[in-house]
Amino acid sequence: MRVAVVGATGAVGRRMVRILEERSFPVEELVLLASERSAGTRLRFRGEEHEVGVLSLEALRGVDVALSSCGSSVARTWIPQAAAAGTTCIDNSSAFRMEPDAALTIPEVNPESLEGRPRIVCVPNCTIITALLAVAPLHRAAGLRSLILSSYQSVSGAGQRGIVELAEQIEKLHGMEEELGSPDPSSLPVGEVFGKTIAYNVVAKIDRFDEQTGFTFEEIKMQREARKILSLPDLEIATTAVRVPVPVGHAVSIHATFDRPITVAEAREVLASAPGVQLRDDPARGVYPSPLEAAGIDDALVGRIRQVPGRDDALLLFSCADNLRKGAALNAVQIAEHLFA
Amino acid sequence: MRVAVVGATGAVGRRMVRILEERSFPVEELVLLASERSAGTRLRFRGEEHEVGVLSLEALRGVDVALSSCGSSVARTWIPQAAAAGTTCIDNSSAFRMEPDAALTIPEVNPESLEGRPRIVCVPNCTIITALLAVAPLHRAAGLRSLILSSYQSVSGAGQRGIVELAEQIEKLHGMEEELGSPDPSSLPVGEVFGKTIAYNVVAKIDRFDEQTGFTFEEIKMQREARKILSLPDLEIATTAVRVPVPVGHAVSIHATFDRPITVAEAREVLASAPGVQLRDDPARGVYPSPLEAAGIDDALVGRIRQVPGRDDALLLFSCADNLRKGAALNAVQIAEHLFA
Numbered sequence: 001m002r003v004a005v006v007g008a009t010g011a012v013g014r015r016m017v018r019i020l021e022e023r024s025f026p027v028e029e030l031v032l033l034a035s036e037r038s039a040g041t042r043l044r045f046r047g048e049e050h051e052v053g054v055l056s057l058e059a060l061r062g063v064d065v066a067l068s069s070c071g072s073s074v075a076r077t078w079i080p081q082a083a084a085a086g087t088t089c090i091d092n093s094s095a096f097r098m099e100p101d102a103a104l105t106i107p108e109v110n111p112e113s114l115e116g117r118p119r120i121v122c123v124p125n126c127t128i129i130t131a132l133l134a135v136a137p138l139h140r141a142a143g144l145r146s147l148i149l150s151s152y153q154s155v156s157g158a159g160q161r162g163i164v165e166l167a168e169q170i171e172k173l174h175g176m177e178e179e180l181g182s183p184d185p186s187s188l189p190v191g192e193v194f195g196k197t198i199a200y201n202v203v204a205k206i207d208r209f210d211e212q213t214g215f216t217f218e219e220i221k222m223q224r225e226a227r228k229i230l231s232l233p234d235l236e237i238a239t240t241a242v243r244v245p246v247p248v249g250h251a252v253s254i255h256a257t258f259d260r261p262i263t264v265a266e267a268r269e270v271l272a273s274a275p276g277v278q279l280r281d282d283p284a285r286g287v288y289p290s291p292l293e294a295a296g297i298d299d300a301l302v303g304r305i306r307q308v309p310g311r312d313d314a315l316l317l318f319s320c321a322d323n324l325r326k327g328a329a330l331n332a333v334q335i336a337e338h339l340f341a
Numbered sequence: 342m343r344v345a346v347v348g349a350t351g352a353v354g355r356r357m358v359r360i361l362e363e364r365s366f367p368v369e370e371l372v373l374l375a376s377e378r379s380a381g382t383r384l385r386f387r388g389e390e391h392e393v394g395v396l397s398l399e400a401l402r403g404v405d406v407a408l409s410s411c412g413s414s415v416a417r418t419w420i421p422q423a424a425a426a427g428t429t430c431i432d433n434s435s436a437f438r439m440e441p442d443a444a445l446t447i448p449e450v451n452p453e454s455l456e457g458r459p460r461i462v463c464v465p466n467c468t469i470i471t472a473l474l475a476v477a478p479l480h481r482a483a484g485l486r487s488l489i490l491s492s493y494q495s496v497s498g499a500g501q502r503g504i505v506e507l508a509e510q511i512e513k514l515h516g517m518e519e520e521l522g523s524p525d526p527s528s529l530p531v532g533e534v535f536g537k538t539i540a541y542n543v544v545a546k547i548d549r550f551d552e553q554t555g556f557t558f559e560e561i562k563m564q565r566e567a568r569k570i571l572s573l574p575d576l577e578i579a580t581t582a583v584r585v586p587v588p589v590g591h592a593v594s595i596h597a598t599f600d601r602p603i604t605v606a607e608a609r610e611v612l613a614s615a616p617g618v619q620l621r622d623d624p625a626r627g628v629y630p631s632p633l634e635a636a637g638i639d640d641a642l643v644g645r646i647r648q649v650p651g652r653d654d655a656l657l658l659f660s661c662a663d664n665l666r667k668g669a670a671l672n673a674v675q676i677a678e679h680l681f682a
Contacts, residue, residue, distance in 0.1 A: 180588040183636055183637060201633035209627065237650065255596070286546075296524060
């Protein structure tokens with residue numbers, strides 16, 4: 001099988017290459033592609049160095065499956081043509097997620113979306129993957145009625161440059177933690193990626209604002225994608241997306257209501273055997289998940305399961321996952337496995 | 342007026358002294374008290390140095406009002422006796438908040454709780470202050486029906502040592518931000534204050550767990566105190582309390598439902614004239630609040646006001662406040678002003 005990785009030099013692209021190797025995906029020929037700026041970089045795969053070429057339709061000729069991690073505008077320039085030419089495109093961007101012909105797939109949650117072998121399969125938003133790995137099994141058990149999500153999203157959601165901006169600002173502010181109790185606004189570093197200071201702060205804006213509703217597009221993506229993935233077009237869902245100064249690992253605080261009563265004990269039982277989930281929920285022993293513990297592993301860590309006081313049909317949960325792996329690269333490889341393995 | 346500050350050398354205590362001066366509180370004699378360990382420290386007030394003495398009932402004799410920031414167990418050893426002896430005790434601990442005879446007061450929200458001049462007045466939990474400054478004016482306008490809160494709480498909520506633990510861990514982890522994408526668990530620093538690594542992580546546990554319900558006591562405090570402050574004993578309220586690596590400034594993501602429809606425009610109008618609130622909500626101009634911007638100022642910054650999709654009776658908001666000032670020291674001084682000014 002000829003496999004391409006597009007955007008191979010980025011944080012997600014590098015992980016795609018590593019995960020293809022880790023999981024022994026049946027790659028016969030690996031084609032690594034990126035922008036002109038990054039072409040020429042060499043990446044190791046199965047002990048051999050591969051040179052990254054420049055992305056073009058020509059370079060994708062004869063490729064069976066392309067795993068892509070590039071921006072939406074770049075994705076739009078080549079994915080429809082590559083798909084028409086016979087390449088299965090598994091795309092991390094948001095360009096095609098809501099298109100009726102494109103699948104939007106978390107393999108553990110909605111593998112049925114891959115029936116008919118769609119030529120464009122989209123990896124959902126990393127935060128909604130983190131939330132739905134926990135929520136979907138409960139939905140299957142008790143019928144999801146509404147969802148309220150507040151996120152704690154790591155800076156690597158904005159790519160490598162997000163990590164760099166956080167580290168640069170920490171470099172400036174470390175040592176003056178006490179003075180941040182009454183900071184001089186003009187002394188606070190502001191970068192290009194996050195708009196506000198992200199070091200020692202949280203930033204309740206990811207992607208741009210929809211001026212009509214006041215939601216950010218990150219929040220709107222979470223709403224739309226949850227409805228499509230769960231096949232619940234009328235799901236009541238409210239979302240608040242917040243960036244936190246964490247390098248890798250997203251967390252989501254979840255409030256979910258269901259069609260019937262569901263207890264914490266039942267939810268734990270359901271999630272203990274849910275695919276892609278590790279239950280980390282034992283208050284008596286102080287066990288609960290955090291994003292730094294989810295970084296570098298495949299599963300979402302789910303815990304802090306509580307009954308909403310006074311309601312037998314509502315639960316609170318806290319889910320953490322590696323946004324670069326399960327939220328992106330791993331999910332893409334898993335889709336390829338479902339289609340080709 | 343004889344005014345005491347108990348716990349004067351801590352992060353909140355020092356701010357109490359500063360705020361008494363800033364606001365020209367009518368102090369005739371200032372008595373600074375702390376534990377034996379911290380006694381002897383000298384603090385400036387109105388240009389003069391004051392030596393901190395050891396806390397005792399003897400030291401409090403003749404004090405009209407004592408502003409206290411010490412732990413609950415210490416508070417229990419002296420507040421009931423001092424109050425019985427005629428001192429008005431304004432307490433930041435959680436020791437007396439739920440006692441029927443004690444007032445639990447945010448002056449902008451429930452000043453009526455100070456009628457009858459209670460001898461013990463409690464400063465509420467800093468996170469519920471941050472939330473209710475935004476929610477209470479909307480409750481008065483439209484009748485609050487339910488509240489779902491997810492918090493982003495700064496490390497100074499655990500006092501000075503919380504800031505120190507964060508800074509020490511940042512010292513260890515800064516420079517290896519990229520490696521945190523796949524951290525070696527044994528290399529992650531774990532301190533005494535937060536239990537898990539707080540640098541470059543978020544920790545969904547504040548205070549200990551109630552094993553029965555799985556809520557932390559921080560979350561339970563938020564529930565109980567919101568009901569008492571708003572005089573809504575049956576309020577449906579769900580809370581998730583999360584520590585984030587921010588030195589000073591708490592944020593809360595709020596989902597609120599009301600007895601009648603309420604629009605974003607109405608909410609903005611209500612909050613634009615609400616006491617203790619600065620509206621920071623203009624998506625078209627990219628205006629929204631963050632905790633680092635709330636640090637060092639008196640008001641809560643409120644923004645990100647959105648209608649819950651599909652519901653005309655529900656809003657989302659994001660509120661930020663300085664947990665050491667409005668969440669503690671300032672709120673205490675404001676209570677003293679209401680009672681004595």
